[in-house]
Amino acid sequence: MASLSRKVLPGFSLAFWYAVFYLSVLVLLPVTACFFKAGSLSWHEFSRAVWTERARSAYLLTFGAAFVAALVNVVLGLLLAWVLVRYTFPGRRLVDSLVDLPLALPTAVAGLVYSSLYVQKGWFGHYLVPLGIQGAYSRFSIILVLIFVGLPFVVRTVQPVLEDLDPESEEAAASLGGTRWQTFQNVTLPTLYPALITGFALAFARGVGEYGAVIFVSGNMPYKTEIAPILIVARLEEFAYGEAAAIAVVLLIISFSVLVLINRLEHWSMRHEH
Numbered sequence: 001m002a003s004l005s006r007k008v009l010p011g012f013s014l015a016f017w018y019a020v021f022y023l024s025v026l027v028l029l030p031v032t033a034c035f036f037k038a039g040s041l042s043w044h045e046f047s048r049a050v051w052t053e054r055a056r057s058a059y060l061l062t063f064g065a066a067f068v069a070a071l072v073n074v075v076l077g078l079l080l081a082w083v084l085v086r087y088t089f090p091g092r093r094l095v096d097s098l099v100d101l102p103l104a105l106p107t108a109v110a111g112l113v114y115s116s117l118y119v120q121k122g123w124f125g126h127y128l129v130p131l132g133i134q135g136a137y138s139r140f141s142i143i144l145v146l147i148f149v150g151l152p153f154v155v156r157t158v159q160p161v162l163e164d165l166d167p168e169s170e171e172a173a174a175s176l177g178g179t180r181w182q183t184f185q186n187v188t189l190p191t192l193y194p195a196l197i198t199g200f201a202l203a204f205a206r207g208v209g210e211y212g213a214v215i216f217v218s219g220n221m222p223y224k225t226e227i228a229p230i231l232i233v234a235r236l237e238e239f240a241y242g243e244a245a246a247i248a249v250v251l252l253i254i255s256f257s258v259l260v261l262i263n264r265l266e267h268w269s270m271r272h273e274h
Contacts, residue, residue: 066207077154111216
């Protein structure tokens, strides 16, 4: 008897080729064009464009600020998701809605607001600047706006896992004499590791690619507060398209490598959990 070939979804072939077309036109072709443009440079020109002192400073600030902001977002996002899931309080729905505000708000608006709040005469800067805390036109200001734009990714990744978490395991740990901290550390937190790693990866990737908010709060000072995307724009304004593409290629390769590493760590965490 001839076996019947069953598809997972009706119209799978159409959906598959549509996905391939989408990835090719909107992702692969622009990336390939960027590599081709960078390939127009000789190896000496390429290395000279991507490894100047100014470029190295921009790389370090871009990935360092994104990494620190993502770490802070993991802590803040976990706390916020925990409060939204485990507690009921007046205005809870409003707070839950405000979590997504950075996703809907143009990042340039966020940059303008932060820069006006933390300057010396701003509402917060009026008190912070005399204490030596520069919340505008500094590396600290870059981390602040990256925390703002990346926080929703952690909250929305952790929140559904917390909602689906079986409370019986926590109750069992409590009945065996475990304190709240021991229950959280040994029962709850290991279950959240994959979601936290995913949220970290999303917030980190968002921070690496952020431009609109940073350009208003950083001051864009070379060697001090200039991130790699701003350096790319500076090269484009100088009509050095090959050099701009070369810096973009380096940024792309480093970003992809870091995300692959984080993805492998996430899979290891899921296997370790099971």
